[in-house]
Amino acid sequence: MIKETFSPEETFSFGKWIGENALPGQVYTLVGDLGVGKTVFTQGVAAGLGITEPVNSPTFTIIQEYETGRMPFYHFDVYRIGDIEEMEEIGYDDYFYGNGICLIEWANLIEEILPEHIIEITIEKNLERGFDYRKITVTGLPE
Ligand code: ADP
Ligand code: MG
Secondary structure, eight states: OEEEESSHHHHHHHHHHHHHHOOTTOEEEEEOOTTSSHHHHHHHHHHHTTOOSOOOOOSSSSEEEEOSSSSOEEEEEOTTOOOHHHHHHTTHHHHHTSSSEEEEETGGGGGGGSOSSOEEEEEEEOGGGOTTOEEEEEEOOOO
């Protein structure tokens, strides 16, 4: 599925739609350059899950947990991870194979421990289409 957006609000709405339709146990990966809209998208997902507290990038921790939505939301940012042992220390498999929703930014850095079935989301700019244009590609969603 490809969704093109032309404003932060549209990216938020698309994330919200993803969150509204998310199913327990799903693992989403989110890839895209700095400033492309990963946080905007994630805030939409959280809103779609009914989460009421503010959601930001977990800069100083690998994971931020939100429990106020219709199911637990585990937001990972593994950008600063040193090695996979750090994931083992936080007990990542309880999250990846639990009944909440995982969303993992910079998931390419932990490729070897990702579950077999993930939903991959990539956000890209294309300046020829305008400063606020984003192309959001989603693969692996259930039919
Ligand atoms: P990231 O988390 O990927 O580093 P952010 O979500 O923090 O990026 O920031 C994205 C920035 O791009 C915001 O300042 C937002 O207002 C701007 N922006 C412009 N157009 C869009 C769009 N179509 N979708 C998402 N963000 C957009
Ligand atoms: Mg961010």
